[in-house]
Amino acid sequence: MAEAKTLAVPAKKQSKNIITMFVVGARQGWNIAVNSMIPNVMFAFAIIKILKLTGLLDILSHIFAPVMALFGLPGAAIMVNVAALMSMGGAMGVCASLFSSGALNAHDITVLLPAVFVCGGQMQNLGRILGTSEVTPRFYPLLLGMTVVNAVIAMIAMNIILKMFY
Numbered sequence: 001m002a003e004a005k006t007l008a009v010p011a012k013k014q015s016k017n018i019i020t021m022f023v024v025g026a027r028q029g030w031n032i033a034v035n036s037m038i039p040n041v042m043f044a045f046a047i048i049k050i051l052k053l054t055g056l057l058d059i060l061s062h063i064f065a066p067v068m069a070l071f072g073l074p075g076a077a078i079m080v081n082v083a084a085l086m087s088m089g090g091a092m093g094v095c096a097s098l099f100s101s102g103a104l105n106a107h108d109i110t111v112l113l114p115a116v117f118v119c120g121g122q123m124q125n126l127g128r129i130l131g132t133s134e135v136t137p138r139f140y141p142l143l144l145g146m147t148v149v150n151a152v153i154a155m156i157a158m159n160i161i162l163k164m165f166y
Contacts, residue, residue, distance in 0.1 A: 044093025
């Protein structure tokens with residue numbers, strides 16, 4: 001018996017022009033914004049509002065004021081750093097909320113932004129990336145600690161840069 005050979009019909013190749021690629025990219029960007037960034041920012045605004053209404057923001061600001069003063073920042077800035085460990089979008093929401101309430105100014109945000117970018121949602125990375133790549137969990141505190149050290153260095157460096165120009 002002769003085996004029947006099946007001929008694979010090649011899939012029709014779609015020509016991608018610049019307009020199609022733009023539209024596909026815009027849809028993907030929209031989905032990221034709607035499904036990831038907007039919820040994080042909204043959650044951050046809600047958390048800051050709750051902390052302000054309950055008075056916890058003032059208490060936390062007072063507790064962390066000496067530490068944040070090392071970077072020329074008010075105590076409330078610690079909330080941005082904590083949020084940055086969780087989510088970059090959330091940290092931007094916290095930053096915007098504290099700025100709109102007057103707790104942070106443009107200088108403070110300039111010092112904080114490099115730390116936010118260095119942290120980049122490290123807790124999400126621990127679960128999503130390190131968990132799936134089978135990194136031994138005992139290294140997680142070291143990796144998280146390195147992120148915090150890098151954020152501290154980033155804030156110190158930005159303070160130095162700002163003092164050079166202002």
